Amino acid sequence: MSTFNCVLLNLLLVFSSLGHARTGVAIDPDKAQAYTPAPENLKARERFQDNKFGIFLHWGLYSQLGGVGSPYGAEWIMEDLRISGPKYKRLAEFFNPTGFDSEQWVKAFKDAGAKYIVITSKHHDGFAMYDSKVSNFDIVDSTPYKKDPIKELANSAHKHGLQLFFYYSQLDWHHPDYYPWGRTGHYTKREKSGDWEKYLQFQDAQLKELLTQYGPIGGIWFDGWWDQEDSHNWDNWQLQRTYKMIHELQPATLIVNNHHRFTVPGEDYQGFEQQLPTNQERLGKLPLEMAQTMNGSWGFSLTDDNYKTTKELVQTLVSAAGRNANYLLNTGPMPNGKIQPENLKTFAEIGQWLKVFGKSIYGTRGGPISPQNWGVSTHNNESIFIHILNWQADTLSIELATPIKSAINLKSSKPVNFKQLEGVITLENLKFENEEYVQVIELTLKPND
Numbered sequence: 285m286s287t288f289n290c291v292l293l294n295l296l297l298v299f300s301s302l303g304h305a306r307t308g309v310a311i312d313p314d315k316a317q318a319y320t321p322a323p324e325n326l327k328a329r330e331r332f333q334d335n336k337f338g339i340f341l342h343w344g345l346y347s348q349l350g351g352v353g354s355p356y357g358a359e360w361i362m363e364d365l366r367i368s369g370p371k372y373k374r375l376a377e378f379f380n381p382t383g384f385d386s387e388q389w390v391k392a393f394k395d396a397g398a399k400y401i402v403i404t405s406k407h408h409d410g411f412a413m414y415d416s417k418v419s420n421f422d423i424v425d426s427t428p429y430k431k432d433p434i435k436e437l438a439n440s441a442h443k444h445g446l447q448l449f450f451y452y453s454q455l456d457w458h459h460p461d462y463y464p465w466g467r468t469g470h471y472t473k474r475e476k477s478g479d480w481e482k483y484l485q486f487q488d489a490q491l492k493e494l495l496t497q498y499g500p501i502g503g504i505w506f507d508g509w510w511d512q513e514d515s516h517n518w519d520n521w522q523l524q525r526t527y528k529m530i531h532e533l534q535p536a537t538l539i540v541n542n543h544h545r546f547t548v549p550g551e552d553y554q555g556f557e558q559q560l561p562t563n564q565e566r567l568g569k570l571p572l573e574m575a576q577t578m579n580g581s582w583g584f585s586l587t588d589d590n591y592k593t594t595k596e597l598v599q600t601l602v603s604a605a606g607r608n609a610n611y612l613l614n615t616g617p618m619p620n621g622k623i624q625p626e627n628l629k630t631f632a633e634i635g636q637w638l639k640v641f642g643k644s645i646y647g648t649r650g651g652p653i654s655p656q657n658w659g660v661s662t663h664n665n666e667s668i669f670i671h672i673l674n675w676q677a678d679t680l681s682i683e684l685a686t687p688i689k690s691a692i693n694l695k696s697s698k699p700v701n702f703k704q705l706e707g708v709i710t711l712e713n714l715k716f717e718n719e720e721y722v723q724v725i726e727l728t729l730k731p732n733d
C-alpha cells in the first residue's frame with residue numbers, strides 16, 4: 285500500500301472510529317489507488333453474483349478438539365485455551381481424517397444448491413490443510429493421513445461444476461517470523477523475535493502454491509488482517525504486493541478480505557461476517573457476500589447445538605439476495621472428515637427449497653424495491669421477484685412504477701390478482717399456499733416496445 289493511500293485509510297479509520305464516517309470525508313479507497321480489474325475478473329464478479337450461494341468450510345487440526353471449552357469457536361481453541369505451539373503441534377500426530385470423501389462432500393453441497401465452496405487452506409493456527417512445500421506444518425508432511433484433501437476436493441468440485449475458493453489466514457500463530465505479534469498469539473511460546481518480511485515471503489509462497497496447483501481458483505478469502513490493527517501497522521501487510529501477485533497468477537480469482545473495513549484497492553468483493561450488509565457507511569460498489577455459521581462456531585463444535593432453523597437460514601439467504609449479496613453458509617467438518625449429519629439434513633432442506641424457488645435467487649440482483657418490513661425483492665431481465673418474509677395480511681401494496689404484465693405465485697404457478705396504479709402495485713388475495721419459509725411472487729415485466 286502506498287503511503288498516500290495509507291494516510292487516506294488512516295483518516296478513514298479515524299473518522300469511522302469517531303462515528304463520523306457518514307458525515308466525514310467522502311474517501312473512497314476503491315478509487316484512491318489505481319486498480320483496474322482484468323476483463324476476466326469483471327466476468328468472474330458477474331458469475332460470482334449469479335451464483336449467490338456458497339458453502340464455507342472450517343476444517344483443521346482444531347476440529348479434533350470439538351471446540352470444548354473454547355468460548356469464541358472451535359478454530360480459536362489454541363488461543364482461547366492458551367495451548368503452546370509444541371503441544372498444539374501434537375494434534376497433527378493424531379489427525380487422520382480417513383472418513384473424508386470429496387465426492388460425498390461435493391454431492392452434499394450441490395444438493396444444497398450451492399455453487400461454490402470456500403475452504404480453510406490455513407487458519408490462524410498456521411496449519412496448512414494442503415501439501416505445502418514451504419512448510420512441514422501441513423497435512424501431508426506431519427499427519428498419519430499423509431494425503432492432500434484439498435487436491436481431492438479441487439478435483440471433485442471442478443468435476444461437478446462447483447468453484448473452489450480458499451480461505452487464507454494472514455495472521456499466523458505458528459510461523460516463527462510472524463513478528464511483531466499482533467493482538468493474539470501471545471501464549472504460543474515462540475521466540476519474541478522474527479523477520480516480518482520473511483513471513484510475508486512465506487505467505488506469498490503459500491498463496492502461489494494454492495494458485496498454481498489446484499486449477500482455477502474462484503477467490504482468496506483473506507482473514508486475520510485485523511491482528512495487527514492495534515499497533516496501527518496496516519501497511520505491514522503489503523496488501524498491494526500480494527494482491528498483484530494473485531491477480532497476475534489468476535486474473536479471474538476474486539479477492540476478499542475479512543478486515544471489517546471499507547474495501548481496499550485490489551479487492552474484488554466485500555465480505556460481511558454474521559450480518560447482512562446493512563451498514564450503509566461501509567457499503568461500497570463491489571459485489572457483496574455475507575458469511576454465517578449454522579450454530580455459533582465456524583469450526584466443528586461438539587457442544588454447540590444452537591442451530592438456526594432451516595427457515596431462518598433460507599430467510600437469511602433471501603434477505604441477503606434482496607440486498608444484492610451472496611450467502612456463504614458455514615459448516616465445520618468433523619475430525620474424521622465427515623460433515624455433521626445435522627448439517628447434511630439442513631443442506632438437503634435448503635436444496636429442496638432452492639429447487640422450487642431458485643429462479644428467484646440464482647442469476648438475480650437485489651431490488652428494485654429496497655428491503656421493507658414485509659421482505660425483499662430480486663430481479664433479472666424478465667422478472668421482479670417479491671419475497672414475502674413477514675406479512676400476514678392478504679393484500680400488499682408496493683411502490684413500483686415498472687409496468688407489470690403478470691403475477692404468479694412461484695410455488696403453485698397460480699396467478700396472483702394485482703392492480704397497478706400511479707406507481708403502486710397492489711397484490712391481492714395473497715394466500716400462503718403451504719410455503720414454509722418465504723412466499724415468492726414473480727412479476728413478469730412488460731416487454732419494452
Ligand code: JFZ
Pocket residue numbers: 342357359360507508510542543544557575582
Ligand atoms: C474470523 C476468524 O477469526 C474466525 O475464526 C472465522 O474464520 C471467521 C470467518 O473470521 O473472525 C473474525 C474476524 C474479524 C472480526 C471478528 C471475527 N472482527 O474484526 O471483529
